[in-house]
Amino acid sequence: MTWLIVAVVLVVAAAGLLRWRRPAWYWMTFGVTLATLRVLVRYASVMDACGLTVPPSRWRLALARAANRPMPGPRAPRILRIRPTRTGLVLRLKLRPGQDAFDVAASCDRLRHSFALYGVTSRELRSGVVEVRMTGYDVLKRVQMPAKTDTRPMxxxxxxxxxxxxxxxxxxxxxxxxxxxxxxxxxxxxxxxxxxxxxxxxxxxxxxxxxxxxxxxxxxxxxxxxxxxxxxxxxxxxxxxxxxxxxxxxxxxxxxxxxxxxxxxxxxxxxxxxxxxxxxxxxxxxxxxxxxxxxxxxxxxxxxxxxxxxxxxxxxxxxxxxxxxxxxxxxxxxxxxxxxxxxxxxxxxxxxxxxxxxxxxxxxxxxxxxxxxxxxxxxxxxxxxxxxxxxxxxxxxxxxxxxxxxxxxxxxxxxxxxxxxxxxxxxxxRPVLGVPAPADAPAVESIPATA
CATH class of the missing domain: 3.40.50.300 (P-loop containing nucleotide triphosphate hydrolases)
Incomplete structure (x- = not known):
């Protein structure tokens, strides 16, 4: 047990150090797993708290009454795909009837706070499908461009x-x-x-x-x-x-x-x-x-x-x-x-x-x-x-x-x-290269900086 406690303490200390000094490394090692679990566990309650749910349909209510079952609760947008990236998570959501992509965009700040992530943005891919991009840390603080980019002519x-x-x-x-x-x-x-x-x-x-x-x-x-x-x-x-x-x-x-x-x-x-x-x-x-x-x-x-x-x-x-x-x-x-x-x-x-x-x-x-x-x-x-x-x-x-x-x-x-x-x-x-400075060019005196 002593060695197990020591190992856990070392892992927690390493995670804290990485999160402070190298947030990108922390995200790839610890953050992406923790964030994915947090999103999946909290998803239904967060969507309900943010007003991104719709009441159950009439046929579901009628079916519950006929079968003498508990009444179904409100329904959140369905997760089509969750994809981790080197900077965050990407969720693709299928909206329920009556929902609009603007509702998701207006709730981005509340989603960021509820999922404990750095930033959340959304965009509509097609009718009824919204992509929500979540970032796990401040990617603009220390910019690191990906090794592979979609470069094309012009x-x-x-x-x-x-x-x-x-x-x-x-x-x-x-x-x-x-x-x-x-x-x-x-x-x-x-x-x-x-x-x-x-x-x-x-x-x-x-x-x-x-x-x-x-x-x-x-x-x-x-x-x-x-x-x-x-x-x-x-x-x-x-x-x-x-x-x-x-x-x-x-x-x-x-x-x-x-x-x-x-x-x-x-x-x-x-x-x-x-x-x-x-x-x-x-x-x-x-x-x-x-x-x-x-x-x-x-x-x-x-x-x-x-x-x-x-x-x-x-x-x-x-x-x-x-x-x-x-x-x-x-x-x-x-x-x-x-x-x-x-x-x-x-x-x-x-x-x-x-x-x-x-x-x-x-x-x-x-x-x-x-x-x-x-x-x-x-x-x-x-x-x-x-x-x-x-x-x-x-x-x-x-x-x-x-x-x-x-x-x-x-x-x-x-x-x-x-x-x-x-x-x-x-x-x-066309610029002329390798031409020396003219002889009559004014001299600029270098002034040393003072403390």
């Missing part, structure tokens, strides 16, 4: 969601996106993850970094075109508009609209073209959009109008031509001038990191998901990288990108530098 993993699933950036489903975030909010790390994930794909990367290129130029070996000032950016965007027109001419020439061609094979965008004719898709990353919209003189105002007009054209027409926009900034609203609101309406995907004021969150989600505005302004400064991701459907989720240093992103881009395509329209903007 669909890359960039972050982890609060329910433990992977957040993907799917350009064919959401062509254009807006990313907002204050200084030191993790916006640059999110952008690095996106570039690093796209580096291994057959795609042309185009960057506009008006901070003299300090964010994107270290990744230049994987970029087909780069601009580090508004003047070059205006010319680059106009070149992209011209390239878009050439791609549409190619699609027109290869539409195959004769009567003997099936409807599914008629070309309407680059993805309907044969592989040997399909142009390389282009992803345009704008690091700070406000620098493109601000002006102080008449000449700068003309340049600004050219830039916003080109961006709006790419946002409205670029999807079919395989041109996708990733617009980043600290603020993005009507105070940046005419055309900005029209451009924002074309940016379907919305991601907001920590913002400095509520109006910035309203710029991202006020017109598509008002509930996400409150979640965005509640992001604290001690969680860099935490963000709210939403789209035009009104759904949103908390995400956090894994920390990727600039050196890691540079190494990834250098490793895939041979995949960088050469586009004739963008040849004048």
């Amino acid at each position: 669909r890359v993993p960039v972050a982890l969601r609060e329910d433990g699933s992977v957040h993907y950036r799917d350009y064919r489903a959401v062509p254009h996106a807006l990313t907002l975030g204050a200084t030191e909010s993790g916006k640059s790390v999110y952008q690095r993850n996106l570039v690093a994930a796209l580096a291994s794909q057959n795609v042309a990367l185009v960057g506009i970094d008006c901070k003299q290129g300090v964010e994107l130029f270290p990744l230049a070996r994987r970029f087909s075109a780069l601009a580090d000032n508004p003047d070059t950016a205006a010319e680059l965007l106009e070149a992209l508009v011209s390239h878009m027109g050439d791609v549409y001419q190619l699609i027109r020439a290869e539409q195959r609209i004769t009567a003997d061609v099936p409807d599914a094979e008629i070309a309407a965008d680059i993805w309907d073209l044969p592989d040997h004719l399909r142009p390389v898709p282009v992803v345009v990353l704008v690091d700070e959009v406000a620098e493109l919209a601000l002006f102080a003189t008449k000449e700068e105002e003309k340049r600004r109008d050219r830039i916003i007009t080109a961006l709006a054209r790419l946002a409205q027409l670029g999807r079919a031509a395989g041109i996708y926009l990733e617009v980043c900034g600290q603020r993005f609203g009507s105070e940046l001038g005419k055309g900005i609101t029209m451009l924002r309406a074309q940016l379907t995907g919305r991601t907001a990191h920590r913002v400095n004021d509520e109006s910035s969150a309203n710029m991202a989600f006020g017109d598509i998901a008002p509930d996400a505005v409150l979640a965005a302004i509640q992001i604290s400064t001690d969680m860099p990288g935490l963000a709210i991701a939403g789209d035009s459907t009104g759904g949103w989720a908390r995400i956090r990108a894994p920390h990727t240093s600039l050196r890691q992103a540079v190494n990834t881009c250098n490793r895939h530098a041979d995949l960088t395509p050469d586009l004739a329209a963008l040849a004048p903007f």
Whole structure:
């Protein structure tokens, strides 16, 4: 008995230590079993307490009376499947007649408390079937991406969601996106993850970094075109508009609209073209959009109008031509001038990191998901990288990108530098590599830090 007590104490101590220091390991060793048993044992009573039950049907009551048996109690949704994952549990429920998926979604907080889990979310798979995802610990505190992800062409993993699933950036489903975030909010790390994930794909990367290129130029070996000032950016965007027109001419020439061609094979965008004719898709990353919209003189105002007009054209027409926009900034609203609101309406995907004021969150989600505005302004400064991701459907989720240093992103881009395509329209903007600093460059004196 003494040795048995010692073994039990050691196991309990090990479980407590793992839960404190390594919650993911604790979940895989102890937590998943305990949580599964807790859910199965408490399921009926919890559903009844949360109001997720329905009275027994009339024929069951009549059968109980006829057989002189006890009256049946209320019925909870039927568990179709319970599946443990590396971050939690996934329940698939079959709703009873009279129940709605909204009832389950409204009870997620009560389910989280009743089952003693970290988080609970739900979504409707089809009529009458709801998937409830439960997380056993805070997966966003220390982001660990799974080893295997569902990566496809133009669909890359960039972050982890609060329910433990992977957040993907799917350009064919959401062509254009807006990313907002204050200084030191993790916006640059999110952008690095996106570039690093796209580096291994057959795609042309185009960057506009008006901070003299300090964010994107270290990744230049994987970029087909780069601009580090508004003047070059205006010319680059106009070149992209011209390239878009050439791609549409190619699609027109290869539409195959004769009567003997099936409807599914008629070309309407680059993805309907044969592989040997399909142009390389282009992803345009704008690091700070406000620098493109601000002006102080008449000449700068003309340049600004050219830039916003080109961006709006790419946002409205670029999807079919395989041109996708990733617009980043600290603020993005009507105070940046005419055309900005029209451009924002074309940016379907919305991601907001920590913002400095509520109006910035309203710029991202006020017109598509008002509930996400409150979640965005509640992001604290001690969680860099935490963000709210939403789209035009009104759904949103908390995400956090894994920390990727600039050196890691540079190494990834250098490793895939041979995949960088050469586009004739963008040849004048191809970054020049290995050029030493000019002799007349100003010297920057290094000032040692003081205690």
